[in-house]
Amino acid sequence: MNFAKHWAATLDDYAIDLAWSPDGSLLAVASAAGGITLFDAATGAVKHALPGHENGSNCLAWAPSFNSQPSTFNSALIATGGQDGCVRFWDAATGRQTAEVKLGHAWVEHLAWSVGRVIPNAPEADAERRVTDNPPYLFAAAGRKLFALRPDGSIAHTFPDAPKTISALAVSPVGRVIPNAPEADTNAERRVKDNPPYLASAYFGGVALWHAETFVADRELPYGNAILALTWSPDGRWLVAGCHDNAVHLWVPSEDMELQMSGYETKLQELSFSRDSKWLATGGGRDACIWDCAGAGPEGREPLLLPHEARVCAVAFQNDHGLLATAAANGEFCLWSPTRKNPLVAEVKMPAAATKFAWRADDSLLAVGTEKGSVFVFKTD
Numbered sequence: 125m126n127f128a129k130h131w132a133a134t135l136d137d138y139a140i141d142l143a144w145s146p147d148g149s150l151l152a153v154a155s156a157a158g159g160i161t162l163f164d165a166a167t168g169a170v171k172h173a174l175p176g177h178e179n180g181s182n183c184l185a186w187a188p189s190f191n192s193q194p195s196t197f198n199s200a201l202i203a204t205g206g207q208d209g210c211v212r213f214w215d216a217a218t219g220r221q222t223a224e225v226k227l228g229h230a231w232v233e234h235l236a237w238s239v240g241r242v243i244p245n246a247p248e249a250d251a252e253r254r255v256t257d258n259p260p261y262l263f264a265a266a267g268r269k270l271f272a273l274r275p276d277g278s279i280a281h282t283f284p285d286a287p288k289t290i291s292a293l294a295v296s297p298v299g300r301v302i303p304n305a306p307e308a309d310t311n312a313e314r315r316v317k318d319n320p321p322y323l324a325s326a327y328f329g330g331v332a333l334w335h336a337e338t339f340v341a342d343r344e345l346p347y348g349n350a351i352l353a354l355t356w357s358p359d360g361r362w363l364v365a366g367c368h369d370n371a372v373h374l375w376v377p378s379e380d381m382e383l384q385m386s387g388y389e390t391k392l393q394e395l396s397f398s399r400d401s402k403w404l405a406t407g408g409g410r411d412a413c414i415w416d417c418a419g420a421g422p423e424g425r426e427p428l429l430l431p432h433e434a435r436v437c438a439v440a441f442q443n444d445h446g447l448l449a450t451a452a453a454n455g456e457f458c459l460w461s462p463t464r465k466n467p468l469v470a471e472v473k474m475p476a477a478a479t480k481f482a483w484r485a486d487d488s489l490l491a492v493g494t495e496k497g498s499v500f501v502f503k504t505d
Contacts (some may be wrong), residue, residue, distance in 0.1 A: 127459065127470045130489060130503040131168030135161065139493025140182060144484045145200065146189030150216055151482070151491050152202055153499050154181040160204055162216055165489060168501065172219030177206025185235040187275060188260050201275055203262050205232030211264050213277055223277025230267030236293040237262050238321060238336045261336070263323055265290035270325055272339060281339040288328040294354040294363070295336055296322040322377070324363055326351035331365065333377060345375050345382070353393045357401040362417055364404060366392035372406055374421060383423040385415065394439045398446065403462060405448055407436035412450040414462045430460055430467065440481035440490075447504070449490060451478035457492065459504075474500065 137157035144151055150171060151163045158181050160174040187201040200216040211232055213223040238261045261280055262273040270283040270290060298321050321336040328350045333342040350368035357364070365373045371386035372395075394407030397417075404415040404422065412430040415422035434454035441448050447469065451457045455477055459470040476496035483490050492500045 125469060126503070126505045128503055130501045132501070133161075133163060133168055133170075133499045135159075135497035135499065137497050138495055139479050139497060139499055140180075141184050142480055142482050142491055142493045142499065143184060143186055144482055144489075144491065145186050145202075145216060146485065148484045148486060148489070151499075151501065152184055152186065152216070153491075153493060154184045154204065155497065156180055158206065160184060160202075160214070162202075162219070163499070163501075165484070165501075172216070174204075174214055174219060174221075176204060177208050177210060177212070180207040182206055182231055182233045183235045185237055185262065187262070188237055188239045203235055203237075203264075203273075205235050205264060205266075207231045209266060211235070211262070211273060211277070213275065223275075225271075225273060225277045225279065227264060227266040227271060228269060230269065230289075232264055232266045234265040234290060234293040235262060236295045236323070238295050238323070239298050263293055263295065263325075263336075265293055265325065268327075283325075283334065283339065286325060286327045286332065290325050290327050291351055292324075292326040292354040292365075294324045294356055296324070296356045296363075297358055297360045324354050324356070326354050326365060331363070331375075343377070345377070347373055352391060353395050355395045355397060357397045357404075357417065358399055359401040361401060362397075362404070362421075364395055364397075366395050366406065366408070370408065372404075372408070372415075374417075374423075376421075381421075383421050385413075385422060385427075388413075390435060394436060396439045396441045396448070398441045398448075398462075399444055403441070403448075405439040405441060405450070405462075407439055407450075410435060410452075412436050412439055412448070412460075414448075428462055428467075430458070430462070432456055432458070438478040438481050438492075440483060442483050442487040443485055445487050447487075449481050449483075449492075451481070451492070453477045455494075472502075474498070 135155040137155045140156045141154040158176045160176040162172040184204045268285040272281040323334040323336040330346040351365045353366035363375045370388040374383045389409030392408035396405045414428040432452035434452040438451040448460045455474040457472040460467045476494040479493045490502045
């Protein structure tokens with residue numbers, strides 16, 4: 125495998141968030157100082173430097189794309205949230221702000237887009253109808269408040285205030301596997317009816333589940349501590365929380381099952397699933413832990429441990445392939461193939477600890493943001 129640095133750039137502050145555009149042509153990076161930079165994927169040239177948010181930016185999220193580009197929806201749309209309590213929408217093609225919504229005085233710290241689902245009896249490639257009948261919503265959290273926003277910046281729904289500050293958001297995948305149904309069941313109507321996407325919002329004391337299209341409350345999943353991170357498995361079966369009490373907690377909402385793995389060295393914020401939903405990678409100490417989530421799940425099983433010289437600070441599986449990227453607080457950065465007998469594939473030493481990884485959709489590029497404001501993009505075959 126070929127693996128090498130493709131290009132690098134420097135921000136004016138900590139790289140607090142980064143993500144690839146749906147078509148992979150742009151990398152958006154948020155600086156903690158407030159600015160948002162859009163880099164050309166091929167060259168690293170700055171396409172647009174967006175003013176972002178006064179006093180600081182916290183998060184960004186690209187709107188989802190579809191198989192074609194209907195006139196009713198702009199797939200080059202990016203949303204950002206900041207310390208000014210605002211969500212701003214930007215046209216990545218022009219670099220212009222298209223909308224702004226003030227959500228209050230609390231920082232906007234979490235953004236998550238829903239996706240227009242497959243419509244029963246409609247061709248999956250019918251993008252116009254997918255967008256028209258199932259528009260994407262941007263879920264935005266600021267303090268205890270949670271909103272569903274339309275791409276034009278208007279508020280579609282205001283949720284009841286959470287009991288405590290919202291600490292994480294995650295939207296489940298669409299067309300999830302139906303429990304006890306054949307894996308090859310491609311009946312779109314049944315998949316949509318029985319498996320609507322869910323929005324999970326975490327706070328100290330638990331997770332609230334909402335129907336992501338109707339905004340109706342589904343249930344609460346209690347947990348007796350602070351939750352720092354949330355992720356769904358790609359098949360939508362597992363909802364996983366990284367917790368302040370040095371533990372990972374897992375729920376299977378469709379089966380009323382929950383599991384926990386505790387005993388980590390530190391509180392846990394690093395979570396990533398493999399594309400087949402079998403492997404869960406976590407941080408929480410000097411080892412990246414790889415848990416087998418097949419069948420009854422990882423509780424009681426021994427994890428694969430991938431060692432580092434310092435605390436693991438980022439983990440990310442590829443989108444469609446099997447490599448895992450991990451980083452440690454001393455600047456160490458590794459690529460692994462966890463199913464191999466000798467899993468280490470590559471090792472890099474960076475000048476600062478990574479803040480976040482982002483694999484491009486085709487897995488050919490890996491972006492790494494760092495605590496000292498550097499952005500590295502690596503190319504892999």
